[in-house]
Amino acid sequence: MAAPDHVVVAPLLAALATAIATLLLRPLPRAQRAVSVLGGVAYAVGVAVLYRGVVADPDGYLVYALSNWEAPFGIVVVADPLSAFMLVIAAVVGLAALVFSVGYLDPADQTLAYHPLFHLMLVGVTGAFLTGDLFNLFVWFEVMLMASYVLVVFYSGPEHTRAALHYAVLNLIGSAVMLLAVGGIYAVTGTLNMADITARLASGAADPVPVLGLSAVLFSVFALKAGIVPFQFWVPAAYRAAPAPVTAVLAGVVKKVGIYAVIRLYFTVFAAATLPVSLPFVAGESFLAFFGPVMFAMAVGSIIFGGVAAVNQPDLDGLLAYSSIGQIGFIVLPLAVAATAPDGGELMVLGVAAALVYSLNHGLAKGLLFLGAGAARRATGTTQFDDLGGLSERDPVFAGSFFLGALALIGIPPLSGFFGKFLVFDVGVRAGSTTVLGVALVGAIFTIAYFSRAWNRAFWGEPVDYEREPLLVAVVAVLAVGLLALGVGFDPVFRAAEAAAEAAVNRSGYVDAVLEVEL
């Protein structure tokens, strides 16, 4: 195995090494914090190097066989434009949240377990984005979830324990169901390697009927992780309970793991099979034709529910939590259109690309807003709208950054959110679906409504006591500038998303890269 291939596991190793180092450095809190932030930078550098490697590769696939066991017998780690795109989101949001948490959390609170857990969560996220093995995906989900359980219950007050209890029990059941589906798929297809499953489904070597049912079971687990209706009920309590930087990562990155899993497994792997039976409401022979209407119903439910509930929240954290349910709906909506589009066609690629662009925008903007809510809490002691007011007068830089984040989610040009929304509408127009356009429009109006309310209540009005936190405001401001830069220089972002979407629907390329056989 040539040396450059090791770059595939570089981000994984960076995060894991930092987690262990910060665990060992507990007696030296200052050194621990420094190593943690440096580890975050190393992670970002690892992701950047990996991204360059993927772009430089003629096929766009970097395959790394763990312990040099060749696929399909060993576990392979696969970096393609799709994984690389998601990793960039994780690196940016993760690093920002890490720097923020150094200034946000009480130093004594950070010493015990915060930094190791934060990096272990990144390890889980990275592994889930990179793995090419179905059971390994389950393991990375568990790594990510174990760390996130503890981070949600971090403050361990009454509210936090209750929220963590809901979150943990739901996800434990989810994990059991996921394992059940993975085991079933192994029993039917005889393999766990994603590329091998694709090849066997395409060649008809595996019976597609049980795989359809099992993949539907698996879908519910991913929907639970992504927090889309009807699996959204854990979201608000968990997001309120977790420390602000953790919430930023949960909303910005961990939810996207569910989205990534849906794109990877359903668009790349399961779409290879054809439906041998005809089902009601399903037009077409692809598995995706079955999941399209399901995704559509979930997306519509999420957009409406998230929007309606967010408008009515008494606090900033709750508003953002419900808003993220609605925004995930905006990510699933173009996926639903893509799923019902002709296989591998232009509309399918555009739909997936729209979902990815929206994911990137939501990851950054919602990360910014949750960090902003944390900064407001630190500066004023609360996020209840009743006790907030006049922040725009107290700190124009902070208010301006928060405003940019809100505008990005609403979708005002030239911010990156405009293109996210624009692509969603574009997908709706090209699909000729007025329902999609209508739902997206209603969702957009709700977004404007609840952010106007948040702005009115928290940033205008009678100024409250405000203690400026320069580091926290700086992190929020940097993210705001990033959103602006993404919007202004949007062309390369779109091309990256398009490359990622093409990789997602390019089954033969994936199988060829991993197994070196023609599909």
Next chain:
Amino acid sequence: MTTTYVMASVLGLLYAFGTFLVLRRDLVRVVWGVTIMAQATNVYLVTMGGFDGSVPVFGGHGGHDAAAGVQDPLVQALVLTAIVIGFGTTAFALVLTYRVYEEHGTIDLQQLGEGSPDAAATEDGGDA
């Protein structure tokens, strides 16, 4: 074939029992319910390896194409991993249960739910 039917019924019963416990008001029973579900899944995984053979790992790797008389070793490796993960999560869930008891003075889910901000907001007609 008898084994298949026996295993199917046992698995069904285990899941039913797990689900029953998860729906109880007592938090410790909920944790047990989750644990039983996780263990039922492990039993299911082992079942997926088939019961044709008696020999463990020897020759003819590769699951379903293996020569007769050989168990599929992969599912057992998967189950070992799942058991370790299940052990960790169960320990965490029990610690969390104790912590909930310390914070709230109860592990009755009904009473826990009554104190939540969501419940309070619904009473005001505020929450959706």
